[in-house]
Amino acid sequence: MAAHQHHLHEGESLKAAARQHLTSRGEQWTDMRAAVFDALSGFNRPASAYDIAEAVSNEQGRRVAANSVYRILDLFVGANLARRVESANAYVANAHPDCLHDCIFLICDSCGQAVHIDDDSLSGGVRKAAESAGFSNQRPVIEVRGTCGDCGDGNS
Structure with a gap:
């Protein structure tokens, strides 16, 4: 990552x-x-x-x-x-307001918790795809919905 x-x-x-x-x-x-x-x-x-x-x-x-x-x-x-x-x-x-980067949120459908992670390779790929499609000055926001580790989903 x-x-x-x-x-x-x-x-x-x-x-x-x-x-x-x-x-x-x-x-x-x-x-x-x-x-x-x-x-x-x-x-x-x-x-x-x-x-x-x-x-x-x-x-x-x-x-x-x-x-x-x-x-x-x-x-x-x-x-x-x-x-x-x-x-x-x-x-x-934002727990680090002095750092500007893209957002990747992992959102738990059970408890509502949202975890913010940084993965420049993922957001960079989204930026590159957007640029290829003619978009400029984009700022990706990626959200993944699921179940957090604390709530568990019974599939472990």
């Missing part, structure tokens, strides 16, 4: 890396953006904008609209702070 190495952040390190990465792009790290990032990074599975809006609303004791969360999530995806799991219309925090 052609994978690359990078430093994975978690907890306060992840929040600091996200804040630094966003501000280095000329964006502000507002209280609301911090609250959305905290909520997003607190989930152990992909979270919808509604999940995140509910978590932020509960934390702040006031209603936060999903539309506001969607706008912030769009910013986070564009800034590489979050990844969108297309098939679930949900998001995960």
